[in-house]
Amino acid sequence: MPDVAVRAVELGKIYRIGERQSYQTVRDVVAAAARSRLRRLSRRSGAAPGAGPSTRGEWVWALEDVSFELGEGEALGIIGRNGAGKSTLLKILSRITEPTKGFADISGRVGALLEVGTGFHPELTGRENITLNGAILGMRRAEIDRKFDDIVSFAGVERFIDTPVKRYSTGMHARLAFAVAAHLEPDILIVDEVLAVGDAAFQKRCMGKMGDAARSGRTVLFVSHNMAAIESLCSRAIWLEGGRTVADGAPAEVISRYLGTCLSVLNEHVWPEPELAPGNERVRIRRAQVRPEGGDPSDQITVATPFVIEFEYWNMRADAHLNLSLHVYNEQGVIVFNAVPTEEAVWQRRPFPRGLFRDTCHVPGHLLNDGVHRIELLVVEDLSRVIHRMEDVLVFEVRDADESRDGWYERRVGAVRPRLAWETEHLIAVDAAARRDG
Ligand SMILES: Nc1ncnc2c1ncn2[C@@H]1O[C@H](COP(=O)(O)OP(=O)(O)OP(=O)(O)O)[C@@H](O)[C@H]1O
Ligand SMILES: [Mg+2]
Structure with missing residues (x-):
């Protein structure tokens, strides 16, 4: 077990709705904390507001009862x-605000990049801010000088380094702030959503830098809406909802549960007016539906349930050779399968007259794993040209079924969850052989 770098104990923070607190900047609080290696952050005085019924509803618990321990590295x-x-x-955690409840122990120097605007003094130049931040982190002048050129070139602000940062664009400001936080070698790097502000090349460099920090044994806390970034960078993930921890564990698993609740399920869609329906002069979609075999779109689909995916569409031109092609995606964005009507007996390879058609694709039970799935529809002409494409035309959830668990209570890994024929044979009975020999 590595040493604990961050210990959060029952952290809670209540805000008055509509009231913006005046933040201290990172600079203020880190300077005040001087260079102590172990800091305890907690509310030392004052009663928690908002307990009385008269004030209820005006207060919001932005964070409630959040506890975790984070090991060094x-x-x-x-x-x-x-x-x-x-x-x-x-x-x-970076001491910009105090908790209303609970406390956090932080062991080590914290480099934080939070919202743009925190951390720098607006009247000072880029150069002065770099030096100041280094000093706050407890670095010696020579150490800061050694890092200086790297910081400036990473941020790409060479021409503006002697300009007050209040004249920087948001992007420049964020790039310099990230460069400072990442290069001054804090023990704990805290980064909030920085990837939103840069271009693709800068985002890539940020990810690389955070990866370096993590690999060189630094502790990293990273908030992002970019799940791919979280998954590639982090060894652990926490999902917060309404200020509380919903899940804490391996990133892939936590992300998948989180994403599953973000997509709203869409088991059926009807476009009664052809003129307003998705499509073009060749084809118009009329209805899309996913439902259990023999059931309704509102009925549950479990890992064991056979279900159908059905589309109705208007073919607008005589003698068209059409076929549908379905891409079924899972929460990780993997195409679990592509279905095409090669086994269809009547209309395959026959020209379609104008009119309304219905295609029904039958999916057996015990194929998909549990989780949210999305369907992309492609309408193909002459087996080669995609003439219409719709992403996320249906979104449906495959539930885990108790009877399919067989005593295993964690999620099965894998894109599919087939029930396969399997034999086990007892080939040699050791005990019997031993008795005979003895
Ligand atoms: N200074 C403040 N004063 C009042 N309410 C606040 C303040 N800061 C945050 N809140 C409220 O606390 C809750 C949590 O906000 P927070 O900024 O931590 O969310 P977040 O998870 O970072 O969201 P986002 O993904 O939008 O950045 C929200 O309801 C927000 O309106
Ligand atoms: Mg935020």
Whole structure:
């Protein structure tokens, strides 16, 4: 077990709705904390507001009862919807705001990149801010000088280095802030959503830098809405919802559960008016539906349920050679399968007259794993040309079924979850042979 770098104990933060607190900047609080290696962040005085019924409803718990321990060198991703409390958590850990309840122990120097605007002094130049931040982190002048050129070139602000940062664009400001946070070698790197502000090349460099920090044994806390970034960078993920921890564990698993709740399920879609329906002058979609075999779109589909995917569409031109092609995606964005009507007996390879058609694709039970699946529809002409394409035309959930668990209570890994024929044979009975020999 590595040493604990961050220990959060029952952290809670209540805000008055509509009231913006005046934040201290990272600079203020880190300077005040001087260079102590172990800091305890907690509310030292004052009663928690909002307990009385008269004030109820005006207060919001931005964070409630959040506890975790993070070992040195762990890279933690924090995910969740807008307003879930992610930034609040990071602000408490980097001492920009105090918790209303609970406390956090932080062991080591913290380099934080939170919202743009925190961390730098607007009147000072880029050069002065770099030096100041280094000093706050407890670095010697020579150390800062050694890093200086790297920081400036990483941020790409060479021409503006002697300009006050209040004249920087948002992007320049964020790039410099990230460069400072990442290059000054804090023990704990805290980054909130920086990837949103840069171009693709800068995002890639940020990810590389955070990966370096994580690999060189630094502790990383990273908030992002980019699940691919979280998954590739982090060794662990926490999902916050309404200020509370919903899940804490391996990134792939936590992300998959989180994404499953973000897509709203869409088991049926009808476009009664052909003129308003998706499509073009060759084909118009009329209806899309997924339902259990012999059931309704509102009925549950479990890993064991055979189900159908059905489309109705208008063919607008005589003698068209059409076929549908379905891509079924899972939550990880993997195409689990592509279905085409090669086994269809009547209309395959026959020209379609104008009119309304219905295609029904039968999917056996015990094929898909549990989770949310999305269907992309392609309408293909002459077996080669895609004439219409619709992403996420249907979104449906395959539930786990108790009877399919067989005593195993964690999620089965894999894109599919087939029930396969299997034999086990007892070939040699050791005990009997031993008795005979003895
Ligand atoms: N200074 C503040 N004053 C009042 N309410 C606040 C303040 N800061 C945050 N809140 C509220 O606390 C809740 C959590 O906000 P927070 O910024 O932590 O969410 P988040 O998870 O970072 O969201 P996002 O993904 O949008 O960045 C929200 O309801 C927000 O409106
Ligand atoms: Mg935020």
